[in-house]
Amino acid sequence: MSFDDWALALHVLSAFALVAGVAFFWVLIVMGRRIDTAGETLRLGPPNRIAEACVGAGAGGTILFGVWLAFSVGGYNIWDGWIIAALVLWVIAMALGSRTSAAFSPAVDKARALDAAGHGTTPNAELLALNRTSQGVLLQALTSLVVLLVLLDMIFKPGA
């Protein structure tokens, strides 16, 4: 295998990590919709960090190896329309992902406050509402849609 073959394999593996992280966040969002106690909300912290690690590694790997391939592989250029589209969509996905994370952070803050006050196992309606934030679900759906568009762009390579 040449270095470019390795870069392509790592680029694709990074894309898998990114999508796995997005899928994991969906599972956590669905779980959160039934959680109304601080203790259970905080128990989602370690799985959430795994999902974040997947997205972080996936996002970094896709852009790093993707840009490398755009410069290195003959026949492709960084200014090709489908590559520019992928870069723009990647930036949009990262911005949306960051806002999604921010939309769910009030639930974590509330859970920490309740836990610190000794109400870790007491059901709390406000916490349930924060865990069910429709803004967070909408942003996650938009993030997923943009990631799907990147995948379509990568496979169909419009204009290539």
Added chain:
Amino acid sequence: MSLVATVRPDSWNFPLFVHVLGAMILVGGLVASGGLLSAARGDVRLLRFGYWSLLAVSLPGWILLRVGAEWVASREGWNDLPSGVDSPTWLNIGYLVADIGGLILLVALILGGIGVRRLGQGGGAGLLRTTLVLATVLLAADVVAVWAMAGKPS
């Protein structure tokens, strides 16, 4: 290098998209299941969702992957190779991992399903640990398959 630069015929793109999307959903479900089952430490909700991630995410992903694989293989002509011509190693790895992986997924789902049913009576954690091990093995095999199918070592 030449493989990297190849632009596929348009008719291959949608079957490939189905195949790759299915594989990504499968891997996403495996990561979610593994993450939740390993973080559960006896928490029934995490154990249940760890199992349901496997059933509701990984299984549909595997079906999509397998259907897409057959579809794209037929488009690319891998099913009609002349006698005496061997299929490439990366393709064999892909088929092996998809088919044996499907069996591993099935066993993990059956054991996990029994485990989830027993959670109500205070049992089932051992079976769900086995499910976690199987999901982790399948995830590792899928990483190898993705590397082989993307990098195409031969």
